[in-house]
Amino acid sequence: MKHILMVATGGTIACRQTGRGLAPSLTGEELLEMLPEIGKICKVVVENPLTIDSTDMCAEDRMKIATCIWQNYDRYDGFVVTHGTDTLSYTSALLYHVLRNLNKPVILTGAQKPMGGDPDSDAERNLLDAFRVACSGWTGVAAVLHGRIIRGNHVVKMHSTAVDAFRSVGAPLAGTVDEEGNVRLSIVPLLGGEPYFVDQVDPHIVLMKLVPDLDPSIFDFLARYPKVIIEGFGSGGIPQRLEKVVQKLIMSGTKVYLTSQCIEGETNLHKYEVGRRAEAMGAISLGHRTTVDAVAAIMCGEI
Structure with missing residues (x-):
């Protein structure tokens, strides 16, 4: 049997009701006790580096998860990370990079409803499926939720409460897990050399969504950040009335990246005049990347 390290971090899957609402409290060991079927799939060792709501996660916490995996990389055949769904896509993308x-x-997996707390909970299926995929021959970072296997840099949460909340954006599904637990991989990741760990990331990034009547003075505040992502409209670009302040921001030394508010598609600064003017002043297109993936890639210095 394969040896899998389970890295438990809290989230809804580990929540119990308190007088102040749902709060994570179950350890990884307690989650496994509720699913003895996992013992038929693989041997599991548990680490509990965090027990928090994923809303509270910052880059330091995500790197703690990554470090836990890297330090144990040679000791196990694979890794399953239980995580809150609200920021699971951010952790998935950062681990990918x-x-x-x-x-x-x-x-990575999680749940929209706690383990054992609701007869309609998605927690049991998601956790079982995560271990099934971890033992399936898949390599690399992926999220497994509601029978979908999604590559780590394409995970997007589309619904705040539905158990069918996640989609693969910008790429097809990497595979599926049916209700009987059969894993079908549609993509086999290509290996690209020796594994290695990027141990330093820079979280000093601000993300700003354009609205039609945005006050230009907001860009004076953004000058304190070394990297700014602007979510524009459609294929991307800077409204003419904001061009001077954005150019001033770029000239001050801030890197400005442009992406789209659209869920699907790409940022294409060559298509329209507004995009070409933005590119001419030094703005950087994020192309096909999702916003979440772009944040992770920029934190790692890839773009």
Whole structure:
């Protein structure tokens, strides 16, 4: 049987009701006790580096997860990370960019409803499926939720409460897990050299969404940040009335990246005049990347 390290971090899957609402309290060991079927799939060892709501996660916490995996990389056949769904996509993307050239699986999962707290909970299926995929031959970072296997840099949460909340944006599904637990991989990641770990990231990034009547003075505040992502409209670009303040921001030394508010598609600064003017002043197109993936890639210094 394969040996899998389970890295438990809290989230809804580990929540119990308190007088102040749902709060994570179950350890990874307690989650496994509720699913003895996992013992038929693989041997599991548990680490509990965090027990928090994923809303509270910052870059330091995500790197703690990554470090836990990297320090144990040679000891296990794969890894399953239980995580809150609200920021699971951010952790998935960062792990994808800091854990490079993996030849083992790193599978993130979570739940919209707590384990054992609701007869309609998605927690049991998601956790079982995560271990199934971890033992399936998949390599690299992926999220496994509601029977979908999504590559780590394409995970997007589309619904705040539905158990069918996640989609693969910008790429097809990497595979599926049916209700009987059969794993079908549609993509086999290509290995690209020796695995290595990016141990330093820079979280000093601000993300700003354009609205039609945005006050230009907001860009004076953004000058304190070294990197700014602007979510524009459609294919991307800077409204003419904001061009001078954005150019001033770029000239001050801030890197300005442009992406789209659209969920699907790409940023294309060559299509329209507004995009070409933005590119001419030094703005950087994020192309096909999702906003979440772009944040992780910029934190790692890739773009």
